[in-house]
Amino acid sequence: MQSQEQKSNKSLYVGKEVDSLDAVLEAHLPEAELAEVRRLLYGKVPASLPISDAARKLADERQYDIKAFKFDAAPEQLRKPRVVKIGLIQNSIAAPTTAPLFEQYKAIEAKIAELIDAAGSMGVNILCLQEAWTMPFAFCTREKATWCEFAESAKDGHSVKFVQEMARKHNMVIVSSILERDSAHGETIWNTAVVVGNHGNIIGKHRKNHIPRVGDFNESTYYMEGNDGHPVFETEFGKIAVNICYGRHHPLNWQMFGINGAEIVFNPSATVGALSEPMWPIEARNAAIANSYFTAGINRVGTETFPNEFTSGDGKPAHKGLSRARDGLLVAELDLNLCRQMTGRLDLYARSFTEAVKEDFKQQIIRDPSLGN
Amino acid sequence: MQSQEQKSNKSLYVGKEVDSLDAVLEAHLPEAELAEVRRLLYGKVPASLPISDAARKLADERQYDIKAFKFDAAPEQLRKPRVVKIGLIQNSIAAPTTAPLFEQYKAIEAKIAELIDAAGSMGVNILCLQEAWTMPFAFCTREKATWCEFAESAKDGHSVKFVQEMARKHNMVIVSSILERDSAHGETIWNTAVVVGNHGNIIGKHRKNHIPRVGDFNESTYYMEGNDGHPVFETEFGKIAVNICYGRHHPLNWQMFGINGAEIVFNPSATVGALSEPMWPIEARNAAIANSYFTAGINRVGTETFPNEFTSGDGKPAHKGLSRARDGLLVAELDLNLCRQMTGRLDLYARSFTEAVKEDFKQQIIRDPSLGN
Numbered sequence: 185m186q187s188q189e190q191k192s193n194k195s196l197y198v199g200k201e202v203d204s205l206d207a208v209l210e211a212h213l214p215e216a217e218l219a220e221v222r223r224l225l226y227g228k229v230p231a232s233l234p235i236s237d238a239a240r241k242l243a244d245e246r247q248y249d250i251k252a253f254k255f256d257a258a259p260e261q262l263r264k265p266r267v268v269k270i271g272l273i274q275n276s277i278a279a280p281t282t283a284p285l286f287e288q289y290k291a292i293e294a295k296i297a298e299l300i301d302a303a304g305s306m307g308v309n310i311l312c313l314q315e316a317w318t319m320p321f322a323f324c325t326r327e328k329a330t331w332c333e334f335a336e337s338a339k340d341g342h343s344v345k346f347v348q349e350m351a352r353k354h355n356m357v358i359v360s361s362i363l364e365r366d367s368a369h370g371e372t373i374w375n376t377a378v379v380v381g382n383h384g385n386i387i388g389k390h391r392k393n394h395i396p397r398v399g400d401f402n403e404s405t406y407y408m409e410g411n412d413g414h415p416v417f418e419t420e421f422g423k424i425a426v427n428i429c430y431g432r433h434h435p436l437n438w439q440m441f442g443i444n445g446a447e448i449v450f451n452p453s454a455t456v457g458a459l460s461e462p463m464w465p466i467e468a469r470n471a472a473i474a475n476s477y478f479t480a481g482i483n484r485v486g487t488e489t490f491p492n493e494f495t496s497g498d499g500k501p502a503h504k505g506l507s508r509a510r511d512g513l514l515v516a517e518l519d520l521n522l523c524r525q526m527t528g529r530l531d532l533y534a535r536s537f538t539e540a541v542k543e544d545f546k547q548q549i550i551r552d553p554s555l556g557n
Numbered sequence: 558m559q560s561q562e563q564k565s566n567k568s569l570y571v572g573k574e575v576d577s578l579d580a581v582l583e584a585h586l587p588e589a590e591l592a593e594v595r596r597l598l599y600g601k602v603p604a605s606l607p608i609s610d611a612a613r614k615l616a617d618e619r620q621y622d623i624k625a626f627k628f629d630a631a632p633e634q635l636r637k638p639r640v641v642k643i644g645l646i647q648n649s650i651a652a653p654t655t656a657p658l659f660e661q662y663k664a665i666e667a668k669i670a671e672l673i674d675a676a677g678s679m680g681v682n683i684l685c686l687q688e689a690w691t692m693p694f695a696f697c698t699r700e701k702a703t704w705c706e707f708a709e710s711a712k713d714g715h716s717v718k719f720v721q722e723m724a725r726k727h728n729m730v731i732v733s734s735i736l737e738r739d740s741a742h743g744e745t746i747w748n749t750a751v752v753v754g755n756h757g758n759i760i761g762k763h764r765k766n767h768i769p770r771v772g773d774f775n776e777s778t779y780y781m782e783g784n785d786g787h788p789v790f791e792t793e794f795g796k797i798a799v800n801i802c803y804g805r806h807h808p809l810n811w812q813m814f815g816i817n818g819a820e821i822v823f824n825p826s827a828t829v830g831a832l833s834e835p836m837w838p839i840e841a842r843n844a845a846i847a848n849s850y851f852t853a854g855i856n857r858v859g860t861e862t863f864p865n866e867f868t869s870g871d872g873k874p875a876h877k878g879l880s881r882a883r884d885g886l887l888v889a890e891l892d893l894n895l896c897r898q899m900t901g902r903l904d905l906y907a908r909s910f911t912e913a914v915k916e917d918f919k920q921q922i923i924r925d926p927s928l929g930n
Contacts, residue, residue, distance in 0.1 A: 202593050209594075212585045220575050221582070225598075227835035381925045388923040394900050409902065414909070418924040435808030435847050436906040443913045444920040462600035463846055470843035473836055474808050527767050529782065531914045533809040536787070537907035540816045547817040550761040551791040552754045 203507045230255045233517055238305035242298055249512030252306060255478075257519035266520040268421045270448060270478075271308035273299045273317075275511040276486025281320045285333050289318050293346055299513050304354030306515050309382070309421040312359040312450040312482060315429045316375070318343045319363065320488045321454040323403050327492060332406070335365035335373050338389045344378055352384035357419045359426055361452040363406075364391070373407045377426040377452065379417045387417050392428035393437050398459070403430070414440035422447045422520050429453040432467040432481070435474065442475035443530070447520045451481035457508070477523045480516070485509055576880045603628050606890055611678035615671055622885030625679060628851075630892035639893040641794045643821060643851075644681035646672045646690075648884040649859025654693045658706055662691050666719055672886050677727030679888050682755070682794040685732040685823040685855060688802045689748070691716045692736065693861045694827040696776050700865060705779070708738035711751050711762045725757035730792045732799055734825040736779075737764070746780045750799040750825065752790045760790050765801035766810050771832070776803070787813035795820045795893050802826040805840045805854070808847065815848035816903070820893045824854035830881070850896045853889070858882055 202208050209218060222229050233252035235243070243250040257265065278291035296317065303311050322331035336342060347360040357380065364376035375392035391410030395403045414437070416425045425441035425448075432438070432451050441449050451468055468479040485508070506512035539545055575581050582591060595602050606625035608616070616623040630638065651664035669690065676684050688694075695704035709715060720733040730753065737749035748765035764783030768776045787810070789798045798814035798821075805811070805824050814822050824841055841852040858881070879885035912918055 202590060205594060205597050208586065208590045212587070212590065213581065214585070217575060217581045217585065221578060224578050224835055379923075381927055383927050385925070385927055387925045393905075394902065397900060413921050416920065416922045418922050418928065420925065420928060423922065430900075433847060434901065435812060435843070436901075436903075439808060440906065440909050440913075443909075445922055462597055466839050466843050466846065470808070470839045473839065474806060527770060527803075528807065528809075529767065530809075530910060532766075533813065534907070534910035534914045536813050536816075537903060538911055540813075541904045541907045547789065548786050549789045549791050549796065549818055550752075552758065552760045552793065554754055554756050554758055555791065555793060 201509055203509065207507075230516070233306075233515065236302070236305040236307075239302040239513065242302045246298070247510060248299065248302075249507040249510045250302060250515075251506060251512070252515035252517075254517040255519065255522070257522040260521060263521055266422065267517060268309045268448075268520060269307050269515060269517045270480055271303040271306065271311040271516075272450075272480055272482040272506075272514045273303070273311065273313050273512070274482050274485050274506055274514075275299065275314065275317070276484065277320045277488055281322070281488060281490050285319075285330065288320070289334070289342065292318060293343070295511065297346075297350065299511070300350045300354065300356075300358070302513050303515065304356060306513075308354070308356055308515055310357040310359070310419065310424060310448065312426075312452055312480060313347075313361060314482050314484045315361045315452040315454040316363055317361060317452075317484070320490070321484065322490065323406055324401060325490050325492055326405060328406070332363075332365075332373060335363040337367065338362070338364045338374075338376050338378050339386065341365075344380075344386070347378070347380050348384040348386070351380045351382055355382045357382050357387075357421060357424070359424070359450050359452065361426070361428060364389070374410065375403070375407050375428060376410075377428055377450075379419075379424070379426070382420050387419065388415060390415050390426050390428070392431060394431045394434050396430040414444050416441060416444040416446045418445075425449045427451045427471075429455060432464075432471070435471065438471035438479075439475055442477055446475075446477050447523045448478045448480060448518070449475075451479060453481060453483040455483055457483075478518050478520075482514070485511060574882055576882065580880075603889070606679075606888065609675070609678040609680075612675040612886065615675045619671070620883060621672065621675075622880040622883045623675060623888075624879060624885070625888035625890075627890040628892070628895070630895040633894060636894055639795065640890060641682050641821075641893060642680050642888060642890045643853055644676040644679065644684040644889075645823075645853055645855040645879075645887045646676070646684065646686050646885070647855050647858050647879055647887075648672065648687065648690070649857065650693045650861055654695070654861060654863050658692075658703065661693070662707070662715065665691060666716070668884065670719075670723065672884070673723045673727065673729075673731070675886050676888065677729060679886075681727070681729055681888055683730040683732070683792065683797060683821065685799075685825055685853060686720075686734060687855050687857045688734045688825040688827040689736055690734060690825075690857075693863070694857065695861075695863065696779055697774060698863050698865055699778060701779070705736075705738075705746060708736040708746050710740065711735070711737045711747075711749050712759065714738075717751055717753075717759070720751070720753050721757040721759070724753045724755055728755045730755050730760075730794060730797070732797070732823050732825065734799070734801060737762070747783065748776070748780050748801060750801055750823075752792075752797070752799070755793055760792065761788060763788050763799050763801070765804060767804045767807050769803040787817050789814060789817040789819045798822045800824045800844075802828060805837075805844070808844070811844035811852075812848055815850055819848075819850055820896045821851040821853060821891070822848075824852060826854060826856040828856055830856075851891050851893075855887070858884060 230253040279288045319334035361377045364374040366372040379387045381387045393410045425446035468481040472479040603626040652661045692707035734750045737747040739745040752760045766783045798819035841854040845852040
């Protein structure tokens, strides 16, 4: 092992955030170590896919980060490959949080339209936007006034119509995570993913199942736990589900989507990097391993400042993503035939959990008799 | 980012395996990047604990790898800290697989005795040995003859008596994972963790719940899925459970130990690095995040060769651990007060799973109507 003094690589880090874990490793590790570290961190490293000219031009002009990879599955005799290309978009907000609300929305929409066009040029079949992409992540303000006006109908809200138009334009399924206002049920607000089919039709929606209550930060100030179970959406390109943000901490949430047949589970997020960034690659990948489906997580980037100061779980603003700081599009080509599972013993757990939720449940504890009473 | 040509660090990797991910990162990354990469990979990095003189002497003499860390919890007003020191031992076998069986066992036992003494000198309260530590990992041979003779009574087998003696000697709870022969029930063989209390008493045992069937490798050739649920053992130093090896792939298995009150869940393993090494840090840490308890995984190291050649899932022999290749002891000091959880919605999943295991279960699938029939 080399001592500190022998290190001659210059720091990439002076005065700024690291762009990504991969960029740091690529810059500093010799070839053989880089390959082994990647294997230890990622398992089989996927091959790169070419970036379309249109996407590359956009990336250069706007300093967007666009990357594309390909995951293979072994060929089978009785099933043809079911290759699908998915995309994830991460973005910062595009106007100050003090601008008029609809102006804020339209500024983000313009940026998203560019990135969806880039995804279209890459042949993306299923695209997922980040959580509450239509607005700043204002829940950390604890203020209802103004911010709740971003909530819209999941049937015909302005962002829903925009996404339907883009889905038609690119023959693309789009998962659009918004703040939903349910005017037919007491103006209830939900944290909802609208799933739009590739013909621009709304296939359905799913409401976030698990709500964070972390330190003094509680999103149930705004909306409650979802009431529509674990729907899986059967699209032309595969069966998909959406585990919204904080739901990624709950393995049972991931698993019920798998039990309902999901082949790809998206995890759109809006969360603070300093708090939860080390957990993202653990949780989504663990779910993929445990449930034998693909998972695809995305978080917003940038720093959002609000008129009234707030403190979050750790008092810091939000950031992170593809690169950890830039807007971007991530594309991956998958063969859904890779999804298959066994050895789960679900009947055992169905019985155990049913016992465990009873009021008089006795934990299975074997106490060391030498402890006395 | 620097180009390949600008990299001046020498490769640590020519002609040998990397010792550990951390060693590679420490050798090559500048200070600031190293800190940020560690934060991204590990979250809050624990402080180091001093190594005892006896442990350091043993490490030097035998080239064992001995490391110690400390995890803090914020102080509380109504509960005192519940600090406990845990230890994990990884080891290679100590005699050729062609030697007489009891000689093989005694050679491993001698090495384990040294490492347990080192753990004792470090003040370890609860120690976990690797899966089937008493024998080579012979299940990949598919041969029953000879290897099954390593199976012993979980009440008074030779390794059980040895562990009881060591537990008494060091006032230490020891989790001892062995091949169990249940002569009272048709000579059944189980993959069993025996939990020995700090007074040398047997508190109880747990039999591995999930058995690998990976490619052409099937451990149910030797034993079946465990039949004793998810017991938690209440010891003088805290409530512990054991998720043996392949059970780490199953989030429900981890979760039932949590529901039964576990504060630390050990995961003794014997598995092939090339196949599953990238998954270990994902699965055990995901379980810790999801269930708000401590997890502690350990795998055997070294290369084991057998008289009759075998192919495993990927045809390669087993290796990995603390360092990825050397015998070693890992010690961590924990405050069990860090364990607390909420937002789980277990009742929802108890109902969902109960439905899901019914023969006529209908998956919750919302099909795009434009797909037709």
